Amino acid sequence: MAVKYDVAVAGLGAMGSAAARQLAMRGAKVVAFDRFEPPHALGSSHGATRVTRLAIGEGDHLTPLAVRSHELWRELGAESGAALLNxxxxxxxxxxxxxxxxxxxxxxxxxxxxxxxxxxxxxxxxxxxxxxxxxxxxxxxxxxxxxxxxxxFVRPEACVRAQLESARRHGAELRTNERVLGFDAGTHGVTVTTGKGSYATERLIVAAGPWLPELLPPSLAALFxxxxxxxxxxxxxxxxxxxxxxxxxxxxxxxxxxxxxxxxxxxxxxxxxxxxxxxxxxxxxxxxxxxxxxxxxxxxxxxxxxxxxxxxxxxxxxxxxxxxxxTRDFGFVIDRHPDSERVIIASPCSGHGFKHSPAIGEALADMAVGRAPRFNLAPFAFARFAR
Ligand SMILES: Cc1cc2nc3c(=O)[nH]c(=O)nc-3n(C[C@H](O)[C@H](O)[C@H](O)COP(=O)(O)OP(=O)(O)OC[C@H]3O[C@@H](n4cnc5c(N)ncnc54)[C@H](O)[C@@H]3O)c2cc1C
CATH class of the missing domain: 3.30.9.10 (D-Amino Acid Oxidase, subunit A, domain 2)
Structure with missing residues (x-):
C-alpha cells in the first residue's frame, strides 16, 4: 500500500460522482470506485429525467440545497457543454x-x-x-x-457523466468495474478492500445507493x-x-x-x-x-x-x-459512521435526492476534508432514528 489517499469514495452514481468532483476541485488526493461503469441503469440514477424544484415540500432544510444545486448544475453544464438542467x-x-x-x-x-x-x-x-x-x-x-x-428536470445520466469527467480532469483517480468489498477504519486511517486490491486513505465516503446496506452492519442496514x-x-x-x-x-x-x-x-x-x-x-x-x-x-x-x-x-x-x-421519514442520511468519524455515509434517496446531488457532493467533500459544510446537516443524522 504505497499510496495513501486523502479520501476514497465508494460508489460513483449521483452522489459519489458529485463528491469526487468536489474533492478533486479542493485539491484532495482522491480514489473513487464503482462496481460498474457509471452512468449505468442498475441503481437509482437512470431514466433520462429527474424532477427538480427549488421549494421543497419534503422539509425546509432541503430548499437551500436545491437552490445551491441549480447553481452547481449551471456551473457544471457550462464546464461540460452538456445540457443538464432544463x-x-x-x-x-x-x-x-x-x-x-x-x-x-x-x-x-x-x-x-x-x-x-x-x-x-x-x-x-x-x-x-x-x-x-x-x-x-x-x-x-x-x-x-x-x-x-x-x-x-435534470438529465441523470448526463449529470453523472459530466461529474465524472470533471472529477477526472481535476485529478481524481476513478476506478470503475472495481467493487468495494469492505473497509476497516482505525485510528490512523481507513483501509478499503476491493476486488482488485487494498487502498489506504484518511477518509472514506460510502455512496453506494441501493447497495448501501451491504456495506453496513445489520443495525444500520435495517434503517434503509x-x-x-x-x-x-x-x-x-x-x-x-x-x-x-x-x-x-x-x-x-x-x-x-x-x-x-x-x-x-x-x-x-x-x-x-x-x-x-x-x-x-x-x-x-x-x-x-x-x-x-x-x-x-x-x-x-x-x-x-x-x-x-x-x-x-x-x-x-x-x-x-x-x-x-x-428511510422511515423519507429523509436522507448524510452523516459520519457511528463507529468511525473517518467514514461518511451518504444515502440521499427516498425518491427525491437527485436534484440535490451537486450540493450534497459539495457538503460531503467539505466534511471529508475538514471544512464546515455550508448547510446544516443535522437533519440528515443517524441520531434522529434513535428518537
Ligand atoms: C425511478 C426513480 C425516480 C426518481 N425520481 C427522482 C426525481 O424526480 N427527482 C429527484 O430529485 N430524485 C429522484 N429519484 C431519486 C434519485 O434518483 C436518487 O436520489 C439518486 O439517484 C441516488 O443516487 P446515489 O448516488 O445515492 O445512488 P446511485 O446513483 O444508484 O449510485 C450508487 C453507485 O454505487 C455503486 N456501488 C454500489 N455498491 C458498490 C460497491 N460495493 N463498490 C463500488 N461501487 C458500488 C453503484 O454501481 C452505483 O453506481 C428517483 C429515483 C428513482 C429510482
Missing part, C-alpha cells in the same frame, strides 16, 4: 381531497410555505387557471396548483428499505403540445387514487412522455429485483395517466425499473 417549469397539483401523498403529509402546503420563506418565485393557480394554461390536464374543480418556473420503481414512456398524439416550452414537469396528488402520478415533457425528437407513480409494497435488493417492466405495470400507469391527462396514446415505447433507498 428549467421548463414545474406544476404540483393537489386538493383538500387528495388521496395520494408525495413522500410526506402536507407536501403541497409545505412547498408553498417553503417558497414563501425562501423567496422562490411561484404562482398559485385554481383548477380553471390550470385547465386554461395546460388543457391536457383534466383537473377537477377544487384541485389547485403550485407553479414554479425555475423547476423542471429498497423499493423497486418503474418509469414508463407513453406515446403522445401531438409531441409539439408536450414539448418543454408548452408542457411542464408535474407532480399530481390525485383525488381518486392513493398512487399519485408525475411526469415530464417530451424530450427533443421524442414522441412520448415519461410517466411514473410510486410504489412501496415490497422490499427488494439490487441482486433480487425484477428488472423487467411488465404489461400489467404499464397498464396501471397508463390508466392513471389517461384518466387525468388528455392526448396520451395507447403505446408504451419504453419502460425501466429503478431502485429507491428509503
Amino acid at each position: 428549467e421548463c417549469g414545474l406544476l404540483i397539483v393537489s386538493s383538500d381531497a387528495n388521496a395520494a401523498q408525495t413522500h410526506v403529509s402536507g407536501f403541497f402546503d409545505n412547498t408553498v410555505a417553503a417558497a414563501g420563506r425562501f423567496g422562490i418565485a411561484h404562482e398559485l393557480l385554481d383548477a380553471a387557471q390550470i385547465r386554461a394554461r395546460w388543457p391536457m390536464f383534466r383537473v377537477r374543480d377544487g384541485e389547485h396548483g403550485y407553479f414554479e418556473n425555475t423547476g423542471g 428499505k429498497i423499493y423497486r420503481q418503474i418509469q414508463v414512456w407513453l406515446e403522445v398524439e401531438d409531441a409539439a403540445a408536450f414539448a418543454p416550452q408548452r408542457f411542464p414537469v408535474f407532480i399530481w396528488e390525485l383525488q381518486n387514487s392513493t398512487r399519485g402520478i408525475y411526469g415530464f415533457p417530451a424530450l427533443a425528437g421524442e414522441h412520448a412522455i415519461k410517466l411514473a407513480s410510486e410504489e412501496f409494497l415490497s422490499v427488494t435488493t439490487p441482486a433480487a429485483m425484477d428488472r423487467d417492466v411488465h404489461v400489467e405495470e404499464i397498464a396501471a400507469v397508463q390508466a392513471l395517466a389517461t384518466a387525468n391527462i388528455g392526448g396520451i396514446g395507447a403505446r408504451c415505447v419504453r419502460g425501466a425499473a429503478c431502485l429507491y433507498t428509503v
Whole structure:
C-alpha cells in the first residue's frame, strides 16, 4: 500500500460522482470506485429525467440545497457543454381531497410555505387557471396548483457523466468495474478492500445507493428499505403540445387514487412522455429485483395517466425499473459512521435526492476534508432514528 489517499469514495452514481468532483476541485488526493461503469441503469440514477424544484415540500432544510444545486448544475453544464438542467417549469397539483401523498403529509402546503420563506418565485393557480394554461390536464374543480418556473428536470445520466469527467480532469483517480468489498477504519486511517486490491486513505465516503446496506452492519442496514420503481414512456398524439416550452414537469396528488402520478415533457425528437407513480409494497435488493417492466405495470400507469391527462396514446415505447433507498421519514442520511468519524455515509434517496446531488457532493467533500459544510446537516443524522 504505497499510496495513501486523502479520501476514497465508494460508489460513483449521483452522489459519489458529485463528491469526487468536489474533492478533486479542493485539491484532495482522491480514489473513487464503482462496481460498474457509471452512468449505468442498475441503481437509482437512470431514466433520462429527474424532477427538480427549488421549494421543497419534503422539509425546509432541503430548499437551500436545491437552490445551491441549480447553481452547481449551471456551473457544471457550462464546464461540460452538456445540457443538464432544463428549467421548463414545474406544476404540483393537489386538493383538500387528495388521496395520494408525495413522500410526506402536507407536501403541497409545505412547498408553498417553503417558497414563501425562501423567496422562490411561484404562482398559485385554481383548477380553471390550470385547465386554461395546460388543457391536457383534466383537473377537477377544487384541485389547485403550485407553479414554479425555475423547476423542471435534470438529465441523470448526463449529470453523472459530466461529474465524472470533471472529477477526472481535476485529478481524481476513478476506478470503475472495481467493487468495494469492505473497509476497516482505525485510528490512523481507513483501509478499503476491493476486488482488485487494498487502498489506504484518511477518509472514506460510502455512496453506494441501493447497495448501501451491504456495506453496513445489520443495525444500520435495517434503517434503509429498497423499493423497486418503474418509469414508463407513453406515446403522445401531438409531441409539439408536450414539448418543454408548452408542457411542464408535474407532480399530481390525485383525488381518486392513493398512487399519485408525475411526469415530464417530451424530450427533443421524442414522441412520448415519461410517466411514473410510486410504489412501496415490497422490499427488494439490487441482486433480487425484477428488472423487467411488465404489461400489467404499464397498464396501471397508463390508466392513471389517461384518466387525468388528455392526448396520451395507447403505446408504451419504453419502460425501466429503478431502485429507491428509503428511510422511515423519507429523509436522507448524510452523516459520519457511528463507529468511525473517518467514514461518511451518504444515502440521499427516498425518491427525491437527485436534484440535490451537486450540493450534497459539495457538503460531503467539505466534511471529508475538514471544512464546515455550508448547510446544516443535522437533519440528515443517524441520531434522529434513535428518537
Ligand atoms: C425511478 C426513480 C425516480 C426518481 N425520481 C427522482 C426525481 O424526480 N427527482 C429527484 O430529485 N430524485 C429522484 N429519484 C431519486 C434519485 O434518483 C436518487 O436520489 C439518486 O439517484 C441516488 O443516487 P446515489 O448516488 O445515492 O445512488 P446511485 O446513483 O444508484 O449510485 C450508487 C453507485 O454505487 C455503486 N456501488 C454500489 N455498491 C458498490 C460497491 N460495493 N463498490 C463500488 N461501487 C458500488 C453503484 O454501481 C452505483 O453506481 C428517483 C429515483 C428513482 C429510482
